[in-house]
Amino acid sequence: MIKTQDLTKAYGDLHAIDNLTLELAEGDLFGFIGPNGSGKTTTMRILATLLQPTWGEASVCGYSIYTHPKEIRRLIGYMPDFFGVYDDMKVIEYLEFFAAAYRIKGPARRKVCNDMLELVDLGYKRDALVTSLSRGMTQRLGLARVLLHDPKVLLLDEPASGLDPRARIEIRTLLKRLGQTGKTIMVSSHILPELADICNKVGIIERGVLLFNAKVADVMKQVRQRTLLIVGVTSDAEAVARLLEQSPLVEQVTVDDHHRLRVTLRENVTDYSDLPTLLIDAGHKLTLFREEEINLETAFMALTKGITA
Helix, strand or coil, X not given: CEEEEEEEEEECCEEEEEEEEEEECCCCXXXXXXXXXXXXXXXXXXXXXXXXCCEEEEEECCEECCCCHHXXXXXXXXXXXXXXCCCCCEHHHHHHHHHHHCCCCHHHHHHHHHHHHHHCCCHXXXXXXXXXXXHHHHHHHHHHHHHCCCCCEEEEECCCCCCCHHHHHHHHHHHHHHHCCCCEEEEECCCHHHHHHHCCEEEEEECCEEEEEEEHXXXXXXXXXXXXXXXXXXXXXXXXXXXXXXXXCEEEEEECCCCCEEEEECCCCCCCCHHXXXXXXCCCCEEEEEECCCCHHHHHHHHCCCCCC
């Protein structure tokens, strides 16, 4: 549904995106993450046919951005980070205005507007003025607007930007719901743990270069080659550390400031079920024994350096 090949946008010697090659299939929910200024918005604007690349190829739903921009615009819904709204309109009037622009006519127009309001949980605000909406409600109204013509592809640039915790949860729930409709969705966000919950693929971009593009689980594997265990005991942590270091499964043991043990297993060791038995048989009581989880935020920090274009 989305395909780019060596896509590049240059401003003199500065490359906003540099030879970006990417392919998304139908139904993919793709999390596009990177530092501010890394090239996420530039990529989305090119795919939305709002910006011409310097060179390279890009197509959406099989249409080239160079030769069929009108066809692409009919098939996509693009939501920028900040967008203007008509404050003097009611919510339902705002949606009907854009539905008319999409040439949705007659009773079908009112029905699709009402359906979209229900989808984004704004049905109770249908007769409120747009200016009275909170930032989170405005974002949801923007999503309703880009969904009016039932696009096959959604390009959502920082849809949760500037929202309070409750509004972010509401947007995440809505994105999950949209992901179940079979649409291809590209969403950029700095709320990294939440992207891991809703996306099946992620791309990490820095300084215009796509560093990683894979399934979420594969990103985690790239970051951690060895399993790390967190162990708590009631006895002397240093003595337990010396005991664990004798195991052929263990590469390194350290004790943190809370007297918990951080146990790094050897490469490719995934079965560590003998370690709790080892400690219990030696007379030690366990208060904690778990594998340290890696979230998308940890992976992002490990794979990037915070450098922007």
